[in-house]
Amino acid sequence: MLTFPHVHRRPTRRRTRKRTTAALLTAALLSGGMALAPGATGLSSAASPSAAPPTVADPAATATTPVRVNQAGYLPDGPKRATVVTSATQPLTWQLRNASGAVAASGRTVVHGTDTASGEATHTADFSKYRKAGSGFVLVVDGQNSAPFDIRADLYDSLRSDAMAFFYHQRSGTPIEASLVGPAYARPAGHLGVAPNQGDTNVPCQPGVCDYTQDVRGGWYDAGDHGKYVVNGGISAWTLVDSFARAERAGNASALGDSTLRIPERGNGVPDVLDEARWELDFLMRMQVPSGKPYAGMAFHKIHDAAWTGIPTRPELDAQPRELHRPSTAATLNLAATAAQCARVFKPYDSTYAKRCLSVARTAWTAAKANPALYAPESDSTGGGPYNDTQVTDDFYWAATELYAATGERAYRDAVTSSPWHTSSGALTPTGFNWADTAALGRLTLATVPNGLPASDIRRVRASVTAAADGHLAMMAGQGYAVPIPANGYVWGSNSQVTNNAMVMATAYALTGQQRYRAGVLESMDYLLGRNTLDLSYVTGYGDTYARNQHHRFWANQYDASLPNPPAGSLAGGPNSGLQDPVAQEHLAGCSPAACYIDDIGSYSTNEVTVNWNAPLAWLAAFAAERCPPRD
Numbered sequence: 001m002l003t004f005p006h007v008h009r010r011p012t013r014r015r016t017r018k019r020t021t022a023a024l025l026t027a028a029l030l031s032g033g034m035a036l037a038p039g040a041t042g043l044s045s046a047a048s049p050s051a052a053p054p055t056v057a058d059p060a061a062t063a064t065t066p067v068r069v070n071q072a073g074y075l076p077d078g079p080k081r082a083t084v085v086t087s088a089t090q091p092l093t094w095q096l097r098n099a100s101g102a103v104a105a106s107g108r109t110v111v112h113g114t115d116t117a118s119g120e121a122t123h124t125a126d127f128s129k130y131r132k133a134g135s136g137f138v139l140v141v142d143g144q145n146s147a148p149f150d151i152r153a154d155l156y157d158s159l160r161s162d163a164m165a166f167f168y169h170q171r172s173g174t175p176i177e178a179s180l181v182g183p184a185y186a187r188p189a190g191h192l193g194v195a196p197n198q199g200d201t202n203v204p205c206q207p208g209v210c211d212y213t214q215d216v217r218g219g220w221y222d223a224g225d226h227g228k229y230v231v232n233g234g235i236s237a238w239t240l241v242d243s244f245a246r247a248e249r250a251g252n253a254s255a256l257g258d259s260t261l262r263i264p265e266r267g268n269g270v271p272d273v274l275d276e277a278r279w280e281l282d283f284l285m286r287m288q289v290p291s292g293k294p295y296a297g298m299a300f301h302k303i304h305d306a307a308w309t310g311i312p313t314r315p316e317l318d319a320q321p322r323e324l325h326r327p328s329t330a331a332t333l334n335l336a337a338t339a340a341q342c343a344r345v346f347k348p349y350d351s352t353y354a355k356r357c358l359s360v361a362r363t364a365w366t367a368a369k370a371n372p373a374l375y376a377p378e379s380d381s382t383g384g385g386p387y388n389d390t391q392v393t394d395d396f397y398w399a400a401t402e403l404y405a406a407t408g409e410r411a412y413r414d415a416v417t418s419s420p421w422h423t424s425s426g427a428l429t430p431t432g433f434n435w436a437d438t439a440a441l442g443r444l445t446l447a448t449v450p451n452g453l454p455a456s457d458i459r460r461v462r463a464s465v466t467a468a469a470d471g472h473l474a475m476m477a478g479q480g481y482a483v484p485i486p487a488n489g490y491v492w493g494s495n496s497q498v499t500n501n502a503m504v505m506a507t508a509y510a511l512t513g514q515q516r517y518r519a520g521v522l523e524s525m526d527y528l529l530g531r532n533t534l535d536l537s538y539v540t541g542y543g544d545t546y547a548r549n550q551h552h553r554f555w556a557n558q559y560d561a562s563l564p565n566p567p568a569g570s571l572a573g574g575p576n577s578g579l580q581d582p583v584a585q586e587h588l589a590g591c592s593p594a595a596c597y598i599d600d601i602g603s604y605s606t607n608e609v610t611v612n613w614n615a616p617l618a619w620l621a622a623f624a625a626e627r628c629p630p631r632d
């Protein structure tokens with residue numbers, strides 16, 4: 001088990017929320033309570049300007065309940081299910097009450113029984129047939145009210161922009177402008193070589209790795225730390241670009257187009273989501289070893305501080321030396337894949353840039369082929385995360401698919417079809433894909449982007465995506481909370497496994513038009529937004545009670561009241577039964593997997609924010625925000 005020596009400046013102060021139901025005693029949250037700095041008031045006044053303000057002024061004062069709903073709300077034409085924690089062995093009556101207390105709909109729950117991941121006895125209440133818009137609904141079961149929620153078609157519009165805006169907030173090497181994010185979130189540029197910063201314009205390698213320096217400015221900070229990691233930045237940039245490409249195929253690209261985000265590039269004629277991704281792509285390309293040097297064409301695995309900094313540390317005040325870590329095959333293939341995707345998707349908007357991306361991608365591919373087993377070690381975790389990976393055949397497959405989709409060239413097609421990942425059932429598993437397991441990304445691209453594979457092969461690839469999506473739906477149906485990950489899947493960043501599996505279901509919807517896949521996506525959002533064992537939304541600013549103390553060196557309000565909480569639209573990592581940090585170990589011992597979470601800034605293994613977790617959230621929010629008339 002890996003733990004990071006993240007530094008605490010002060011002990012955590014805690015306050016336990018008032019609770020009204022004995023049922024909640026099962027939640028491991030009780031062992032730690034919600035961690036709130038005294039006087040914390042929520043984010044309503046500090047939310048990004050693009051956000052609709054959170055609907056409830058003081059979420060911390062809200063009592064919890066055994067009736068768990070998507071606290072943000074439901075779409076009029078979407079599924080509407082809630083989970084009820086109860087030991088009753090017979091169905092119970094549910095009532096949907098509108099804001100004035102009148103019964104809008106009623107029915108009977110379905111007894112589900114024990115939910116393995118939470119250990120709770122559950123029923124399901126299904127009010128999908130109710131389709132009228134409104135706000136201030138509550139679901140009432142057995143005398144207990146759910147948190148209030150809305151039913152409205154524009155439910156996901158603000159999350160679409162907030163979850164995307166996360167990336168501007170995370171930008172390195174540029175000032176974060178008050179005019180775009182509001183004064184609370186503005187800050188000077190970080191890591192441009194201005195003291196006390198020691199990077200990132202002129203960064204040396206770790207001793208023995210190289211004898212020159214490299215300009216690796218820009219990009220996004222990975223997470224709560226100030227590291228920049230090619231494998232994680234790559235999958236995140238890919239996800240944003242794919243979000244745009246998916247919307248384009250669905251005929252809904254304008255929602256992600258120019259001037260849809262509050263970023264400096266708005267109004268430049270290029271879709272804002274692509275502008276945001278380009279900020280990272282430029283950095284990723286700077287991480288390529290220059291020609292004439294040893295390992296030319298490879299990508300350095302990562303650049304970060306020589307030692308861990310404490311919390312809080314504002315980016316521009318990070319005084320640690322910055323270092324480049326040795327190149328890796330995984331990072332190089334990640335660069336090849338994302339740069340090839342860039343070449344394909346940016347072409348209509350900036351053909352010169354697209355050509356540059358393709359050239360970088362080709363060079364990276366060739367370098368990876370020449371150095372196929374240069375692995376990043378797990379032990380390299382001082383001052384930054386390791387992102388270690390000793391299996392790179394999946395990364396070869398992903399890079400080959402992107403290069404093939406971009407060029408149609410035979411050599412790349414052969415690399416695709418000869419890879420074991422092209423047919424392996426291991427590409428799309430119940431636990432999903434992530435920064436280390438990338439074969440699924442290749443499958444998703446081949447299933448959706450026109451390419452020259454034989455029609456029978458494309459049919460087979462598409463069938464593998466819909467079969468995986470059906471597997472996720474079956475898994476959800478077997479659970480009390482309809483989560484698309486197995487009970488043993490609550491690992492570090494489990495919420496991103498949820499989002500990534502939801503992306504597979506959304507892709508199955510795009511391929512087939514079948515509503516059950518869209519329903520699976522929306523129910524995955526229900527889980528993230530409050531229909532879970534903690535009765536908590538993992539997305540800041542959304543829902544009645546939401547995560548607000550995620551692990552972050554600047555959004556560190558819990559430790560320093562002069563700093564902000566995370567901005568609206570920030571996704572917490574989520575339950576991690578591994579308890580891989582001291583705060584989790586202290587407060588969550590014995591937790592059921594789905595309850596191994598604490599909203600404390602010190603719990604980096606359950607409560608960090610990270611670009612590869614917010615990227616699929618943004619992807620899904622954009623999908624969910626589209627108005628989708630039924631196709632079947």
Ligand code: 9MR
Binds near residue numbers: 224384387492610
């Ligand atoms: O998301 C990563 C998770 O899959 C790993 O298990 C964990 C330990 O290696 O690291 C996570 O990534 C962290 C990275 O190493 C440093 N920046 C913050 C990331 C999220 O916690």
